[in-house]
Amino acid sequence: MMSSLKIVFSGPVGAGKTTAIGAISDAAPVSTNEQASDMTRQRKSETTVALDYGVMQLDSEEKIHLYGTPGQERFNFMWDILANGGIGLVLLLDNTRKDPLTDMAFFIDSFRDYISQTALAIGVTQTDLKAMPRLDIYNTKLREMKMSAAVFEVDARERNDVSLLVQSLLFTIDPGLEY
Amino acid sequence: MIFNKTVKSKNARQTLISFIGLDNRSTKAFELFFKISCHDKYAHVEKHEEASITIVDIDAYNIGKQVKEFCQSFSERQLIVLSTHQSEFEFPNSHLVRKPIKHVELSKLLDVIDKKTHKNVGAQISSDVSRNNHGKEKSEINTIKEVKEKAVKRTPAAIENKKYRDTAQAAQLIGVVDEKLFVGSHPDMDLEKPRDVLKIFYSPKNMFQGALQKGWDLAKQNRETVEVKFLEHAVYLDGVNHLAMTELSDSVLRPMCLLESKDTPTFSSIDNKTVKERLQAHGRAVRSCTIESFIWKISLWSSRGRIPDNTDIYKPVFLSEWPNLTRLQQTPHALRIAALIAHEPIALCDVIKELKIPQRYVFGFYSAVNALGIAGVSRRTVDSLFEVQQKRFMGERSVLRKLLGRLTHTVGGESSSHAVAR
Numbered sequence: 001m002m003s004s005l006k007i008v009f010s011g012p013v014g015a016g017k018t019t020a021i022g023a024i025s026d027a028a029p030v031s032t033n034e035q036a037s038d039m040t041r042q043r044k045s046e047t048t049v050a051l052d053y054g055v056m057q058l059d060s061e062e063k064i065h066l067y068g069t070p071g072q073e074r075f076n077f078m079w080d081i082l083a084n085g086g087i088g089l090v091l092l093l094d095n096t097r098k099d100p101l102t103d104m105a106f107f108i109d110s111f112r113d114y115i116s117q118t119a120l121a122i123g124v125t126q127t128d129l130k131a132m133p134r135l136d137i138y139n140t141k142l143r144e145m146k147m148s149a150a151v152f153e154v155d156a157r158e159r160n161d162v163s164l165l166v167q168s169l170l171f172t173i174d175p176g177l178e179y
Numbered sequence: 180m181i182f183n184k185t186v187k188s189k190n191a192r193q194t195l196i197s198f199i200g201l202d203n204r205s206t207k208a209f210e211l212f213f214k215i216s217c218h219d220k221y222a223h224v225e226k227h228e229e230a231s232i233t234i235v236d237i238d239a240y241n242i243g244k245q246v247k248e249f250c251q252s253f254s255e256r257q258l259i260v261l262s263t264h265q266s267e268f269e270f271p272n273s274h275l276v277r278k279p280i281k282h283v284e285l286s287k288l289l290d291v292i293d294k295k296t297h298k299n300v301g302a303q304i305s306s307d308v309s310r311n312n313h314g315k316e317k318s319e320i321n322t323i324k325e326v327k328e329k330a331v332k333r334t335p336a337a338i339e340n341k342k343y344r345d346t347a348q349a350a351q352l353i354g355v356v357d358e359k360l361f362v363g364s365h366p367d368m369d370l371e372k373p374r375d376v377l378k379i380f381y382s383p384k385n386m387f388q389g390a391l392q393k394g395w396d397l398a399k400q401n402r403e404t405v406e407v408k409f410l411e412h413a414v415y416l417d418g419v420n421h422l423a424m425t426e427l428s429d430s431v432l433r434p435m436c437l438l439e440s441k442d443t444p445t446f447s448s449i450d451n452k453t454v455k456e457r458l459q460a461h462g463r464a465v466r467s468c469t470i471e472s473f474i475w476k477i478s479l480w481s482s483r484g485r486i487p488d489n490t491d492i493y494k495p496v497f498l499s500e501w502p503n504l505t506r507l508q509q510t511p512h513a514l515r516i517a518a519l520i521a522h523e524p525i526a527l528c529d530v531i532k533e534l535k536i537p538q539r540y541v542f543g544f545y546s547a548v549n550a551l552g553i554a555g556v557s558r559r560t561v562d563s564l565f566e567v568q569q570k571r572f573m574g575e576r577s578v579l580r581k582l583l584g585r586l587t588h589t590v591g592g593e594s595s596s597h598a599v600a601r
Contacts, residue, residue, distance in 0.1 A: 058578065058581040058582060059581065062578055116215070131420075143500075146211060150501040150518075151500065152504060152505040152506075163586045164505050167583065167587070168517075175522065175533070175534065176533065177515070177576070
């Protein structure tokens with residue numbers, strides 16, 4: 001089931017992973033959402049407890065699998081399973097959370113090996129609700145972590161935003177890729 | 180006697196390495212390399228006595244005497260010698276590694292040395308295996324030949340026969356709103372001809388863009404709102420909320436961007452309440468946007484596919500961070516250019532050759548990121564001790580191209596219109 005042609009979407013609870021996958025997937029993403037029963041409920045009533053799955057059919061033979069990791073840290077073991085081969089990691093961060101910069105550091109550290117072998121693109125969501133921290137602060141933090149990645153403001157519901165984020169991932173791997 | 184100092188870190192054996200001739204920056208780079216690329220298998224120590232391997236930067240100033248003395252004290256120490264050009268050493272047990280260092284090969288070499296020293300604790304290592312880089316290790320380090328081959332691939336001669344692709348399609352795909360207004364329409368200049376070269380430059384300092392950038396610097400520095408007056412038109416820059424406010428429409432701003440003025444622009448501190456009152460007094464719509472998107476737009480209209488004067492197109496330029504391209508007007512190939520420059524500093528003329536795109540796309544993009552203060556000419560010739568690693572993708576490039584096609588061609592059956600001005 002797990003083809004190497006995949007893009008992993010990760011990030012904290014409520015960052016928009018399921019929505020982002022839905023924005024570019026050919027079919028509605030298969031989600032295993034459940035009623036949140038803990039602190040997660042404060043952020044959203046349903047949360048992904050296993051994983052999300054979407055697909056982009058490229059032609060009759062090839063397709064790209066889109067996997068969304070569960071946001072809760074207690075499902076970390078799932079991340080290792082998902083982050084095995086593939087194109088890269090799209091990290092979505094919710095700007096309204098208490099400390100999105102710490103979120104970013106946590107997820108980058110968790111996926112550091114995977115990122116070092118593939119590529120990373122970061123989308124910051126909910127900036128319309130909370131402007132701070134601005135993207136320059138995310139970029140400063142990234143430099144402190146000796147990391148380099150595209151960091152864009154995104155609305156996970158907007159296909160164009162998610163598409164640009166994934167495109168930045170592709171060009172990070174190969175800037176010579178032509179349209 | 181072979182030194183094989185190791186420490187136990189968690190469950191893993193850790194081999195200690197000392198340095199000679201490495202500055203603080205290089206030391207930190209190596210520490211990071213040991214931690215991340217080598218998974219903490221190696222660690223840096225200050226004292227040579229505690230180390231089992233020593234890394235020497237032989238290109239460091241006046242290092243020869245220091246290394247000789249070191250070799251006398253630690254005659255059987257395994258040395259990794261870093262150099263850009265030297266290949267022969269009188270030091271025993273030395274292994275040459277060419278700069279820029281390749282992560283993977285250095286890691287392999289360390290493993291080979293570590294394995295041997297660990298295996299033969301208390302015994303002499305056969306000199307025919309380790310001396311002066313002969314033997315098996317030779318194939319595992321960066322050779323001059325490899326470097327030359329790589330350099331040849333990037334020379335203009337190697338790509339001169341490749342014609343520029345039709346980029347109009349790319350521009351259309353990314354939804355550029357009236358490309359000519361942002362990056363002009365002039366053809367590529369012959370960069371070998373001095374007269375032509377002059378045409379690629381413009382002087383933002385004497386234009387509205389220069390006034391805007393100076394005003395923004397003041398607003399940021401003093402964390403206040405600054406009124407910038409240029410040619411009797413006012414723009415207000417909020418240094419706290421990163422906003423630009425004006426009553427001027429694009430149809431006024433755009434031509435204003437092309438004018439050079441000898442009149443000095445004025446800058447004055449102003450509070451936001453007064454700004455609102457002034458803007459509302461005229462009964463016109465108040466236009467407010469992020470300062471980044473305002474500077475981006477103004478610099479594109481001003482440069483129209485040119486670069487600020489005094490930019491050296493043959494010197495590497497850096498991009499410290501990607502511009503927020505989901506919220507800015509996208510110039511053609513902006514993502515590709517950003518990815519290439521962000522990867523490692525590269526000269527603008529090489530960006531044009533690598534991506535095979537018109538000069539004006541590269542120049543326009545550079546002018547805009549330069550105006551935002553996130554790009555500039557790299558001051559260091561070699562910006563990194565380590566060679567920048569290419570991202571690995573095990574699949575075929577055609578798959579990436581197909582995916583890119585899917586992302587840019589269709590939105591529910593319609594053409595995509597990325598980054599339309601918001």
